[in-house]
Amino acid sequence: MEAPGHDGTAHYPRTAVVTGADRGIGKATAIALAGAGFDVGFTWHDDEAGAADTAMQIGELGRRSASLWLDTTDLPSCAPAVNTLAKELGGLGVFVNNVGVGLTASVLNTSLEDWRQILDTNLNGAFMCLQEAARLLVAGGSGGRIVAVTSVHAQQPRFGFGAYCASKFGLDGLLRVMAVELSGHGITVNAVAPGEIATHLHATETRHPHDIPRPGIPLGHAGTAAEIAAVIAFLASPGAGYVTGASWAVDGGMSQMGAQASSLLPDDSWRQASQRGTSNGP
Template sequence: MPNEIAIITGASSGIGRATALHLAGLGYDIGITFASNSQGAQETARRVKAAGRRVAIRQMEQTDPASIHAALDALVTDLGGVDVFVNNAGTLAFDDFLSLKLEDWNRVVACNLTGAFIAGQVIANHMAASGTRGRIVNLSSVHEAVPLKGGAAYCSSKAGVGMLTKCMALDLASRGIRVNAIGPGETATPMSGAVEGEDVAARKRPELPISRPGKPEEMAEAIAYLASPNANYTTGTTLYVDGGLLLMAAIGNQRTIMEALGEKA
């Protein structure tokens, strides 16, 4: 059992909650933040306690630097340190490029990229000050690498998270801190309209090699791997957990070629 401390932002539902519960099951004490879903955060905390682990909660506004500092500093104090940080909190906005409002662009970038930078810096400073050989896992997206129609703000913010991860890994390596990211594809969370515990296999995605959305628990498994000693030689990378979405261009290209060959025949 690790008997270590993990802090997860945005853990009132979805990937954040699944990660908190999975890491608690592995023996981590857990700190969680939430933005507005206090009831959801309390439920996550209840389940962590039921797993026999300590838990601390703080409200945090991901777009407010002062709130990030206050919440994360308090969690580190409450729990007595931090070994693993899951930089999970984020938001969405989709609109055609010609219609995208600057306020929506600024909100998404402030939350997904600037907020992730501030939170990562706060935690990394705690790790460095205590000499902790820590692990930071940022939540990116498969859309770090693949554009999405109407996704200028979201995709740009996640591409930024991918490069932020690499730069953090370079700068923090000398401190013994590893930094990686996961890049989920579509995941069945409340943010995507899913209900916790629903059968994701019922959501057919025939265009994907694995023809369904991902489960929050599958993302939590990937995060736990990157936080574990099994990944001690891994830093500065994004692990895509996308059901094969990155392969869709190859599938589409094959279809186009086969159709063209059929026409020639």
């Protein structure tokens, strides 16, 4: 196959691999890419029924799917998982690294075990997956796309997010270097940085996320997984052929509120990192 031509047309295989697509942003991304004409391989971790539903929805869109279970803290298993899915699809054109977990705990109260879990999941495991995807794309000789889900906290710190911010800052830096190193192969590398995305609403919540007021966000509400997936699908399209090394904040303007937010905070409650624990998130 040819590398991308001067007309911007992409000639890489219409196949994509997405990590963590059993729910949330990963699931929405796998479905969006299938809707854009890609066969999609994906990994899953927590929700086997959700993974089956992702595969069903890909099939309903007339595309092939392949899936396997992956824990990205098991570093030696990451590259083989990407390779296996790419082989099952017959090649690789787009890779989306989505897996990520969060931890709310101050640096003083973060254990080494928790630190390692966050870094292994969000950065070290991501590196292994991204490296293998890059090697496959280079070997394919047809260009391609790499997109990783980071966070607005890949560039802005937050109290109680020491391990999380370290992992996302690191991932953002890795992507920027990869964008430079892979440019000669016709491979673009970009980040999508979500803000507050309503992927974990309580089961009793019937309102659409856009109908739940969030005064601290300029657009006034949280985003949806589908809104993140739409940006990822664009970055995987021919229309984004001249975009690389960029970080796309998809946050309703939240990241622009720094100085103004600090002047309007009514008390010191922001200093509390009381909800300690891990959770899935961008």
